[in-house]
Amino acid sequence: MDLKKITDDVYACLQEDKGIGCSNSGLVCHGGRSMVIDTFWDLSHTQEMISLYESVWNGMPDRVVNTHVNGDHCFGNQLFADAEIIASRQCAEAFGKTEIPKLMQNLKDQINADNIVIANFARSLADWDFSGIELRAPTITFDKYLEVNIDGLMACLIHVGPAHTAGDIIVHIPEVGVIFAGDVVFRQCTPVGWEGTYKVWLDALDKIIELNPEVIVPGHGPLCGIEGAMELKEYFIYVRQESKVHFDAGISALEAAKNIDIKTYAKWTEPQRLLFNVERAYREFRGDPWNAPIDRVALFSGVNELYQHMKKQND
Numbered sequence: 001m002d003l004k005k006i007t008d009d010v011y012a013c014l015q016e017d018k019g020i021g022c023s024n025s026g027l028v029c030h031g032g033r034s035m036v037i038d039t040f041w042d043l044s045h046t047q048e049m050i051s052l053y054e055s056v057w058n059g060m061p062d063r064v065v066n067t068h069v070n071g072d073h074c075f076g077n078q079l080f081a082d083a084e085i086i087a088s089r090q091c092a093e094a095f096g097k098t099e100i101p102k103l104m105q106n107l108k109d110q111i112n113a114d115n116i117v118i119a120n121f122a123r124s125l126a127d128w129d130f131s132g133i134e135l136r137a138p139t140i141t142f143d144k145y146l147e148v149n150i151d152g153l154m155a156c157l158i159h160v161g162p163a164h165t166a167g168d169i170i171v172h173i174p175e176v177g178v179i180f181a182g183d184v185v186f187r188q189c190t191p192v193g194w195e196g197t198y199k200v201w202l203d204a205l206d207k208i209i210e211l212n213p214e215v216i217v218p219g220h221g222p223l224c225g226i227e228g229a230m231e232l233k234e235y236f237i238y239v240r241q242e243s244k245v246h247f248d249a250g251i252s253a254l255e256a257a258k259n260i261d262i263k264t265y266a267k268w269t270e271p272q273r274l275l276f277n278v279e280r281a282y283r284e285f286r287g288d289p290w291n292a293p294i295d296r297v298a299l300f301s302g303v304n305e306l307y308q309h310m311k312k313q314n315d
């Protein structure tokens, strides 16, 4: 875990992308106030983040922003017991609905499960400890846009979902040209999407490019400039286009994902998550709604199969 200074007032706490849950966080401290953007997936990782931030802030922040509802961005909220938690209304409404700490801990304990998909998933959670987590839901919500004043420094919170999730927001600090993009930007890391559409996600990336920040703090992966948003856009456009060819030929999403040449994107972490993006394209080609329920077990099972397939190809 690394603390990166972006400007005198703006920092990022980056976790090396070693797979699921390795998210990033941000800190804005100006004058006498500070605000944290996103907490981590468990209490010990969030505590480590706080220890890094303590070297630069004047005291515990009175505001925490959650860019969206996934646990790797909000499970550590309880360590900021006195802070307001700010998120979009859609993010707040989804709190505690799909990702619940106790269920995650149960999953983590199933490394010897007969079901290979569950056992593999449990193994991927080895670095995380979901015990003791009490969800702390947002206390301040907004619909489209909210300006937050950090002792004279403005942070603009912009709802851009449903892209990666329904409640996605980005945090723009115009004065210093920094955007905390949450999981609207995955950098050198294969994106995963839950509720949302290609169109809205691409629009969200265009919005980021249009705001022209000098630095983007992605939800996962290293810091970047707008080239990070552009490259992710190209990935989506390419995957959607390739998916259409396979869809029109009546080929299943999993077989399509096995066939698609992911070119240099193979170097991104977790390339097998391609299936998430092919599945999303297929849902849209079928005309399914943006929030159609996702069969997570079936999807992870396919991702597992695709991983084995990609591994064999590379051997």
Ligand SMILES: [Zn+2]
Binding pocket: 023, 070, 072, 073, 183, 219, 220
């Ligand atoms: Zn994330």
